[in-house]
Amino acid sequence: MLPDTLLRTGRIWNVEQSFLLGHLIPFRVTTAIEIRSLSRVFSGRKETLALDDINLTVEEGELFGLLGPNGAGKTTLIKILSTLLLPSNGTAHVLGHDVYSDANSIRKRINMVSGGEISGYGLLTIRENLWMFTQFYGVPRVVAKKRIDNLLDIFGLQDKADAKLRTVSTGQRQKMNIIRGFATDPELIFLDEPTLGLDVSTSIDIRNYLREWISECSSRTMMLTTHYMKEAEELCDRVAIIDRGRIVAIDTPAGLKRRVGRGSSFLIEATPFNPESIQSIPGVRAFVARPSEDHMHLRMILDDESVIADIISEIVSSGAQVTSLNKNEPTLEDAFMHLVGRGLV
């Protein structure tokens, strides 16, 4: 009886330890997100299996990343967890509440921001828009005002706070959206590509804030999706790599990189050539070709170091010259290529 209730409320205490240690050491293990055999199908002219048998557990306090190519199902997963979509199959619990039957209990405790979103009313100022959204969560007046002011400061948006939303830039609007997410002080926040389309320094500011937010309070949890490897690597405690609706791997960034194995990540620079033929060489697990003006940068994951000889002869026989060859410490991008079999871009 007891463990069952505890499970259902999402507060899975380590009963023995908390009994022994009492309040001296508030040790507990709490699950923020619990997903079991979750699938999501979109029906339409063509049926899409956007999520296929997902299993995932995110602990309270984690900064968890979802990494995957376009159409992998990241946004779909976030929409299910933030109660905008229902699962087609399987179960998902957020902060202990079932997304199917107890959506409103979830909504009180979470928030969600997506990078490309447009929202708010153009005739209202940034401050007024933010104010309105805090009221939808019942945040007390004084608290809301203080929090909004504080966040406007942090995001360098004070001087635009009283400008009408329709007069501000896309990036400023985006910052407002992020503030909207945090202004309700959620226990769990979902960020869908939060730095999409933002300039480098703004992205850095936002990443810094995200890191600070999560470390300020141990009960806060964050789930974010991103296309930027660096972002995932820098920020996330753990990353799930998703491809075609399936979770390919879940691990820490370091753990994912270890999976690549030593000596199989290479970087080749050559004079321009058509890189398509590389794919068919046996032993090439994945590669990304990035052409620049007078060069071709080739990032590859190989099953075996010996394959490199075949690649070089293929390049040379196509009439190009290899200008440099480097063996890499595997990066998260290599791990992604290793697991998914292709690059992210």
Added chain:
Amino acid sequence: MNDWALNFKAGIARAHARAIGAMREPSWVVFDVILPLLGVAAYIYYYRALGADPIFEGFVILGGAMTAFWLNVLWGMAAQLYWEREVGNFQLFMITPMSRMALLAGMALGGLFTSSIRALSTLILGILIFQIKISVAEPLALATIFILTMLAVYGIGMMLSSLFLMYGRDAWNISNLLQEPVYLVSGFYFPIRELGLTISAVASLIPVTLGLDAMRQLLFGPASQGILPVWVEAIILAFQAAIFMILAKFSLDRMEQRSRREGRLTLRWQ
């Protein structure tokens, strides 16, 4: 925070946003104050030219004022959620813990605010310019009828707005369908009795009809030839208000379930 307090705050915040938005773009005042007044003036001069009973001039002013609310419901309220989805707000509304009814009520309250300005200006300017004599013998009854009418009228608005969201542009026809005949059958410009009992009964399904009829009786006395006694009309209006709001809640809940299942209604294509 308990749910009632949260929903109250949320509804007020939504209405407040609408009201300050409207105050910021005052160009609507021109259309919303001057145009209706011109329409009203045309009818008044028409009646005067015919040498009709001056009581009709009062009907015209009252009808002109009440048109404001009905038009706001048909074109403002009904399209509101649809529009919110187009601009990307709707999905953010749907992840908040506020009740969907609080959102709709907030929208209605915001609409009521701008429409009231329009209605009041028609009423006051009309009375001043055309020297209309009205005597409010029973202010309490009048206020009650007005409030019940508003509840019923905006109840329809709340219902329409969830229907519009579900059926998209097809639902636009509903507004068209409801607009023109209402001018006629609701007796905006003359008493509905003149149209015969069957038509009166059908027209009474639209709450403005009964509301106007009751208000005319209260403002202009027996000469206004009401369809039913005022107290009966009050009871019917109260029923209508309740029914439309229940239907609004029902259809919005259904819409939400459906959108979560199909992934189509709340969510813009991404």
